[in-house]
Amino acid sequence: MALWQDEQPAANDAPRPAQSATVEGGLALKVRLHKRLLDVLNLSALERIPRETLRGEIRGEVRNLLADEKRLLSVPQVDQLIEDILDELLGLGALEPLLKDDSITDILINTHDKVYVERGGKLELTDVRFQDSRHLIRIVNKIVSAVGRRVDESQPMVDARLADGSRVNAIIPPLAVDGPLVSIRKFASKPIDIARLVDLGSITEDMALVLQMVVRARRNLLISGGTGSGKTTLLNALSAFIDQSERIVTIEDSAELQLQQPHVGRLETRPANIEERGEVTQRDLVRNSLRMRPDRIIVGEVRAGEAFDMLQAMNTGHEGSMTTVHANTARDALSRIEQMIGMAGLDIPARSVRGQIASAINVVVQVERMEDGRRRVVSISEVVGMEQDVVSMQEIFRFRRTGRGAKGEVLGDFEPTGIRPKFVEHMPARGLTLPLEMFNPARRA
Structure with a gap:
């Protein structure tokens, strides 16, 4: 963003060149010009005019308005001003350069004058600013x-998405005490596939092959991890191994999955309207999806009572279904699923609930965002049944930490535990094979 000094005109009213600029001055000038352009432009025609054509048309108007403002800017400053105004008119204003920067994975706005981004797993403060809270709310x-969707004082929290699938969460006053808070989880312009995850060191080739075979063999998969750990990225990558002939139904709060198959039905929840009517929850959509003849159901994330309906789907013919959950370990993930079933308001004995979990979920993948900012698959575990009242699990692969490097990077090794998973037995019936030597603990994964 270009910066200009917000000066008062000289006594002779002659324009003066901009000198050492201030953020506030540049923003004030841009906002004033933007408002004046809105008065002279045909807003109904804006969306139909190509950006290049519009740039040429508003250049003359911008020069006239600058003359009225008694401001003299250099050619690069005028060009940048026009770009900023175009972003305000056609896009999301000051956010546009950040959205176009592929090195940025998250945009975190802490009120109108503090904008952070995440690059390479690390947060950094930017010089991006908004004029005021009203500008940001707009x-x-x-x-x-x-x-x-909408956001106002009566509904001050909202989840939404951008056209490219990037996830947006916003919360405004009175709930946000100091001003609006906005979080944008960007989606890569090119979806990250499993090969890219191997290149990044998030997973090894052996582990990737095992997960590929798990998906192709139609085992039910639960991906667990904390916020920003890469659950959705991994889910997207694994979905590429679903056969092109299968019908998939996806269910999300904000549609962000990027499945490549031709036969995908995408469903998205709907919040209540201003009269507190019309809400459609994930649980409603999961139940409805059972009537849509899906081969697989993919729930972006289970958070509440829909966990019960998801397990029912997995247990009644929709093999190969997948979902994600927030949890710190694979064992915690199953405990959270049990707690969510309790949120459904059903009076079911704990042993029966755990039996449903043990029969529905076959594999739990734990992902983690580590201190160095890298995301890794730290565990692949198999659910093998019940032992008395406890769901029995066995870990197949794990990431073992060995220390920290000179630059703070987490050091460690991916390794097999030596346990041969039971799901290997299902592979030959589907024409699939896995080399058993990959589970040998003497061989690193």
């Missing part, structure tokens, strides 16, 4: 209105 409303 941008947020532009985002959420595009997907039929």
Whole structure:
């Protein structure tokens, strides 16, 4: 973003060149010009005009308005000003350069004058600013209105998505005490596949092959991890191994999955309207999806009572279904699923619930975002049944930490535990094979 000094005109009213600029001055000038352009432009025609054509048309108007403002800017400053105004008119204003930067994975806005980004797993403060809270809220409303949602004092929290699938969460006053808070989880312009995850060191080739075979063999998969650990990225990567002939139904709060198969039905929840009516929950969609003849059901993330319906689907013919859950370990993931079933308001004995979990979920993959910012698959575990009242699990692969490097990087090795999983027995019936030597603990994964 270009910066200009917000000066008062000289006594003779002659324009003066901009000198050492301030953020506030540049923002104030841009906002004033933006408002004046809105008065002279045909807004209904904006979306139909190519950006290059519009740039040429508004250049003259910008020069006239700058003359009225008694401001003299250099050619690069005028060009940058026009780009900023185009971003305000056609896009999301100051967020546009950050959204176009492929090195940024998260944009975190802590009120209008503090914007952080995540690069390489590390947070850094940017020089991006908004004029004030109203300016930021206007941008947020532009985002959420595009997907039929709203944010105001009566509904100050909202989940939405951008056109590319990037996830957006916003919370405004009175719940946000100091000003609007916005979080944007960006999606890569090119989806990250399993080969890229191997190159990044998030997973090894042996582990990737095992997960590929798990998906192709139609085993039910649960991906567990903390916020920002890469659960959805891994889910997207693994979905590429689903056969092209299968019908898939996806269910999400904000549609962000990027499945490549031709036969995909995408469902998205809907919040209540201003009259507190019309809400459609994930549980509603999971139950409805059973009537849509899916081969597999993919729930972006289970958070509450829909966990019960998801298990029912996995246990009644929808093999190969997948979902994610927030949890710190694979064991915790199963405990959280049990707790969520309790949220469904059903009076089911704990042993029966655990039996449902043990028969529905076959493999649990634990992912973690580590201190060095890298995401890794730290565990692949198999659910093997019940032992009395406890769900029995066995770990197949794990990441073993060995220390920290000179630059703070986490050091460690991926290794097999030596246990041969039971799901290997299902492979030959589906024409699949896995080399058993990959499970030998003497061989690193």
